[in-house]
Each structure stands twice: as structure tokens, then as C-alpha cells.
Amino acid sequence: MARVTLQTIADEVGVSRMTVSNAFSRPDQLSGELRARVLAAAERLGYAGPDAAARALTRGRTGVVGMLLETSPFDAFVDEVSVGFMRAAAAGLADAGYSLALLHSNRSGDIVPTRDVAMDGAIVYSCAPQSEGVGDLLRRRLPIVRVEGLPIEGVASVALDDEGGARAAAQHLLDLGHRDIAIVAGGIDADGRPLHDPPASDYSVTRGRLAGWYAALQAADVVPRIVATGATSVDDALRARIRELLAAPPTAVLCWSDLAAVEVLEAAREAGLSVPADLSVVGFDDVPLASRVTPPLTTVRQDLDAKGDAAVRALLSMLDGGAPEAVPPLATTLVVRESTAPPRAS
């Protein structure tokens, strides 16, 4: 039993293939009576309407926007920050009629998403500019918006004002009177090289936040202690270093994520340190968890809805033929809760 196509219906009804196509796609092009007959025949033969792939080919539009993630899709769904971004992006795209396809980086199959999945544009979330996936997308000359991650030549981008947020966080601690401050950061010093001052990172989020912390601290002549791993998520190595740090605790800790800050809270509890009396802790991101831990975390909020909206708006304007345009860094807000206080008088 051959597949049912426009031609099948056309033969059945005794009209041209074109007329059947019009019955589905341009109803005003034929009489209501004939259209009804065509549709009835289609129904009878079990025709679902124009084939999506064929239509995508001729119309040159798929209705799909891809999202390439630095991590595997699995990890992206674990991280509350990327979930929040996906949420806003998916909602914005849905409003504009686009479906969001999560592209993976598994290149072993015969279909490599970044190269072979049909789409009208893509969002590149926190990816290395030189990664294969990004290369594939660039080669296709698709409209692309980069979100976080290092700059990609010729690609519009949406990013947080990491530096400003970090500066505000550091300044908050300085204003409280702290001078002995540690920084907990991932994505730097992967191979144990001596750290620069300020330390360097190829991980854009950490890079911006480091710059902000150092800007404030150096202005106050404070030299921070650095606790770092190469990993960009909280891992056992980082946990161990945090515990080392708290053996001779500073009075305050700046963390590059709320998750890292929660680890510090945990380690402080183990070490018998009271937060914020003995140790002030500042996170970053303001994920839902931040306000639920004990004590609720002082942190730098980023507005994930705004980030998603900005990315979608930038992409939609390109999909409509607009030129890629720069989006200014998204503002952050310092949220002061109960994990920070003046240092204990010594």
C-alpha cells in the first residue's frame, strides 16, 4: 500500500494535484464545494495534510528553532539557571509560533543535529565558540543568537552583566567591613597552573564575575584568597577545597553560583562555623533554592525571563530578515538576605 500524497487525492477526486494543495493551504483559491469534496476524499483516504518535510523544503521554513547547549540535555535540565532560561525561551518562541528543538552534541549517529536537523535559526547557550556544533551552525549561515559563553565572531549575543553583579556583591561585603575575603569559582586553573591576578578563565561566566569581584576588591586594596577548580559545576574537588579553606576561614566568601554557596554553607555547618556570624556567604544567580536554604542566601539575582525574552526577540528579528544587533548586558540585582553580616569584632 503506497503512501497517500496529494497525487493520490487528486486522482481520486479527478482534479489536479495543485488543486488539492490549494484545498489545504490556500482555501480562497477554489470553490467551497470542490474544497469540501477534496477534504472529504483526503479524510477517507487517511491523508493527514501536506507532508511536513516536503513543505519545509519548498517553503524554506520549518517552524523550528534549535537550541545548542554546552552541556548534555540531561545536565541542562538539572541546572536551575539553564532550566529557567529554556523556560523563558520556549515560551517566547511558542508565542511566535516556533517550536524549540534541543540539539545534542552526540556526533556518532548518521544525523548530527547541528548539521542535519532542519531549522530556521538557533540559540547557542553557553557554548565554546570553537566547538564543532557551533561551527556546523555557523557554516549553515542560520540566524544565530548566542547566550552566555564567549563571543562568536559575527553572532549577536545576549549576556548578563556578570561583572556589574559581581562588583555589587563584593562591594556589599566591603561595605559590611570585610577584609578577609575568599572567592570560590569554577572554570579556572584547570591544570593547576599558578593563578593570575586576577585569575584568568576561558569560561565566560566566571571570567565576568572574576572581573567584577576584582574590580571592587582591588579598589579597596583587598587581596582575595581563591578557591577554584577547572570544572564549571560543583564537584568533589571543589568540595574538598572548600573544606580546606574553612580550616582557616576568611570572614566572607564570594561564590560564582548559588550551588557553590550552598556547598559553602554546608561545609561551614560541618566546621562549626555560624553563618553569618562567623562567615558571610554570597551566591550568584538567585535560583529558587537560594531563598529556601538556611540561612537564606544573599545573592546576585539574574532575571532569566528577561534573558530568554531578549534572546528570542533578537532571534525573531533576524528571522524576519533584520540584521543581527547587539543586546546590552542584562542587569543584575543584589538581593541581601540573611547569609551576610558584618565580621565578628576581633
Place this chain on the structure above:
Amino acid sequence: MARVTLQTIADEVGVSRMTVSNAFSRPDQLSGELRARVLAAAERLGYAGPDAAARALTRGRTGVVGMLLETSPFDAFVDEVSVGFMRAAAAGLADAGYSLALLHSNRSGDIVPTRDVAMDGAIVYSCAPQSEGVGDLLRRRLPIVRVEGLPIEGVASVALDDEGGARAAAQHLLDLGHRDIAIVAGGIDADGRPLHDPPASDYSVTRGRLAGWYAALQAADVVPRIVATGATSVDDALRARIRELLAAPPTAVLCWSDLAAVEVLEAAREAGLSVPADLSVVGFDDVPLASRVTPPLTTVRQDLDAKGDAAVRALLSMLDGGAPEAVPPLATTLVVRESTAPPRAS
């Protein structure tokens, strides 16, 4: 400047279009020397490789699996249960080389995802069988797997053993000695009709859980009090009813979700009731939040990874040409934490 296609390259190199195609897709079909020349020309002309839409048309495969959600994509990313499911499903599909496309139900654009987005198969998560989106997908005769939601004729399904989990939860309260038990459930009695006994619901999750609770309670001759709304998420109406309930509190409450249970916890605190001393509370799902609230919630755990894996496995087997096959209900586990205790001796 016309678009660069296989033909452009073919003309440039002076070979047939077919040879260029082979250079990309079947390297063994031409000499290495010629292939190198073709690829060099492609590079020079900025050809990204075979067009995805065209390839999808001829090969009949897209590498995309759609996921249709009952709610908007936005809400799906808010609910920890659906996020957990998406996580597992996306990971499983990525391993198999498929990208996951989130289909929205916005039918106003010219591209209706369920009808017009090219895909090889779809997962239908907790959707009404008679919804337009489901109808579109069925008409296309795509391989489909249903996850949660009411049965869809001829569609393989993956669902939780809601009934067994609920029965275990109710039995746990009975074993503790509770006789005055309330049930908090959404998705029933939307228009205020008198409730049946057990109450009816068109919302499959609630339906299964109700059946389980009643099975255990009726066997013990306990008649529960019902607190319900038509909404399937926690809303103000439900919050208000919970507060009414606690004006004359039962000794224990069975909730159809952890989120609802957290509301009960909150309302109990407001009413000056101590959990579990004055009131035992049981949730459902075991979302991450459940173990973090105070007191940690006794709840029925569902394994979202298993659910995602089961759905993906079922779909993959159909994509490989297998027949749809029934997947047995997924097991649940009662997790006893600190929100349940024997009723206060009266």
C-alpha cells in the same frame, strides 16, 4: 547572489551533482583525490553540506522527536515532575541520536507544530486524548508514545502505578492509626457538582490516585473528607479550601502532589497545628522540594528517569519498525519521612 547548492559545486568542479552528493554522504563512492577537490570547492563557495530539509524529504527521516505537552512549554518547565521527565527523555533520545522538539499548542500561526513540524515520532505527555494536537499527530500516523494522561486508542503508553502508590500512602496512615483522613486533590469537581464516592476525575493522574486511596480507605471503613478543585495545579481556590478544612482539622491528609502537600504544611503552620503531632501529611511524587521542606515530607516516590527511559525505549522500538507494545505501570515507592506520625491520643 543565488543560494549555493550541490549544483553550484558540481558546476565549479566540473562533475555531476551526484558526485558532489556522494562526496558528502558516501565517501567510498568516489576517489579520494576528487573528493578532496569537491570539498575544497564547497569550502571555498561556503557550502555547508546537504540541506537539512531536502535531505529529510528524500531520506524520510528527520532525526527529530516531538514532545507534546498538556500545558504550555512554560508551565512544563515550572513543574518539577515534567522537568524530570523531559530530562530523562531528552537524555535517552540524545543517546539514540534524536533531538527533542518541544511542540506548542498555539494554533494561530501558519505553522502548527503538531501538524507541520517534520519529525519521526512523538511523545505525548499528559494530554487529553481528544485534543487537537493529539488528533494532528494521530492523523500523521507517526509512531507515538503516550505518557500519563488518559488512554489514546491504539497508542502505546507509559504510566505510573498511581493507584498502587496511593494505596500504599493511605495504608501507611491507616497503619499509624488514623481514621479521620482528608484527601486533597485537583482535577475533579470542576463545576461544583456533588462528588461521587469515590469521586470521578477526567484527569488521569488524579483518577488513579483517587482509586488507590479509596481502595485502602474503604477496606478499612474509613470515609475520607474531600478537598478538591477543578484545576490540576495548586491555585487560590484550593488554598482557600485547605484553610477551611483545617478549621476543623482531620488527623491526616493525603495529597495528590507534593506541591499540594506543601500548601497544607503552610496552612497548618498558619492554623497553629504542628506537623506531624497534630496533623500527618502525605505528598505524592517526591520532588526535590519534598525532602527540603520542614518537616521533610512523607511521600510516594515516582522514578522519573525510569519513566523517561521507558517512554524513549518504547518509541525507539517503534521507530525501528517494531509494533507498539504496552509498558507495565511503573512502580512507586512510599518514602516515609517526618510529616507523618500516629494521631495524638484523644
Place this chain on the structure above:
DNA sequence: CTGCCTTTCTGTATCGGTATAGCGGCGGTC
């Protein structure tokens, strides 16, 4: 009754690929 404009439908070309059969040339076998 003629000419012109609509309405309604059809024919052909095209979208950008891939499958498949076939063709010339070359080395090798008997």
C-alpha cells in the same frame, strides 16, 4: 455581440537532495 475582467482550475518548473541503474575503461583470468 464584443471585449474585458473574474473566478476557478491546471500545467510546468522548481525546491535541494538521494537511489539506482548504467556506462566507459582498466586489470586480470582462462
Place this chain on the structure above:
DNA sequence: GACCGCCGCTATACCGATACAGAAAGGCAG
């Protein structure tokens, strides 16, 4: 020296639709 098989490439026919330019039929003004 005729025959065979293989290698490397090409020609042709699709895949399933849509765009666009007509063409037949009918309506209306002059």
C-alpha cells in the same frame, strides 16, 4: 584475445510539495 568484474563517475527518475503563469468559463459594461 575474448570475457569478466570492478572502479569511478554520470543520467535519470524520483521524494512530496508549492509558485507562478496561464487557460477555460462565466459575468458585466458598452
